[in-house]
Amino acid sequence: MSALVIKSVSKHFGGVAAVSNVNMEVPSGKVTGLIGPNGAGKTTLINLITGVLTVSEGSIHFGAQDITEVPAYKVARAGISRTFQNIRLLAEASVIDNVMIGFYRNEKTTTPASLLGLPSARRETAALRDRANKLLERFGMSKFADQEAGGLAYGHQRRVEMMRALASEPALILLDEPVAGMNDVEAGELGEIFRGLAKDGMGVLLIEHNVRFVTNLCDFVYVLDSGRMIASGSPEQVVNDPAVITAYLGS
Ligand SMILES: Nc1ncnc2c1ncn2[C@@H]1O[C@H](COP(=O)(O)OP(=O)(O)OP(=O)(O)O)[C@@H](O)[C@H]1O
Ligand SMILES: [Mg+2]
Known part of the structure; x- marks a missing residue:
């Protein structure tokens, strides 16, 4: 059972810090949520994990394996799979x-x-x-x-x-807004499937804008805002966190 462990990861694009000193853990057998406003750095983080982008600072481990500098095809072989925010099909x-x-x-x-x-x-x-x-x-x-x-x-x-x-048959799947644009019934059906995958032992990282969907589904939730991890905890802890409320609703 391999956990994904992200330590002090930053990614700069020129002068812009898309991801700043982020720590995160995605265990197997659980559904972990990652929420945050537009431009928070969520997709960038997936691109860093999967080796599509290289980190500016920090480390990423998957189980015993250091995958910080590992190219995308080898990350896939290590058992990490992802979906794209924009559908890519033949x-x-x-x-x-x-x-x-x-x-x-x-x-x-x-x-x-x-x-x-x-x-x-x-x-x-x-x-x-x-x-x-x-x-x-x-x-x-x-x-x-x-x-x-x-x-x-x-x-x-x-x-x-x-x-x-x-x-x-990945050990970890990274889902970038998989239920975006779906109605509650469709999203609910997929939520059940995600829970089933975790029950089978897979690690599931779910990026999503719909806070209610995430809090109903996830075991643990991380909140990114402007590249920084501003909160993490149980769904209840996170939705009641003043910093999270400010990030979503403005101060
Ligand atoms: N290849 C890139 N070059 C330059 N800037 C980038 C690049 N990719 C992302 N960024 C910037 O990094 C920041 C984070 O973008 P990212 O796509 O990771 O956000 P996100 O949380 O996935 O947002 P959304 O909810 O809209 O999908 C944004 O300011 C974005 O413009
Ligand atoms: Mg995105």
Whole structure:
């Protein structure tokens, strides 16, 4: 069970401190929330964790592994997966193919074997299709398996993005505003799925603007504002924190 531990991390873009001296811990088996106003640095933090951006200062560990300077593809291999704030799908590929793209991290078959259609490669593809179908079931998306991803309703496209991120069976998933633009019913359904993932032992980091959704769902919540961590604690502690109220409502 690996925890993600972020220590004194800063990220400067020229003169702008997008993230300032941030400490954060994301344990496995829990849903951890990260909230904060627009421009607070939430997405930047995910980009730092996943190696898309390099930190200016500080360290990031995942379990025993120091991933501070590790490039994105190796962070993925270490078991950290993410979704994007703006949906990124292959619009013309089917839903199931979009999900199966996410399997590549665990793909054992060498490319020549796949190209030659050797039995080992075919067996593996069948096993992956099986796993993809299980994910589709979990997300209530089985009936859309063969439809073009780009033609789906927005909420369903978001689900495809999440399934693709989960296909690699990560130990930790970072969700960047996964329920943005969804109604309460859709968001509630996804919340249940997130809780289920944590129950299975996965670490879940949930970035979200909807404070009510986060406080209902999360075990622990962090609050970023202008790059600084201004509060952290149980959902109740955080929503009653004067600094948080000021950040959201203005003083
Ligand atoms: N590549 C970049 N170059 C320069 N500045 C950047 C870059 N990425 C982010 N920033 C700046 O860093 C700050 C934090 O941005 P970030 O996208 O992390 O915020 P956020 O909390 O995800 O906001 P939102 O809720 O709107 O998604 C902003 O001021 C943004 O303009
Ligand atoms: Mg963002």
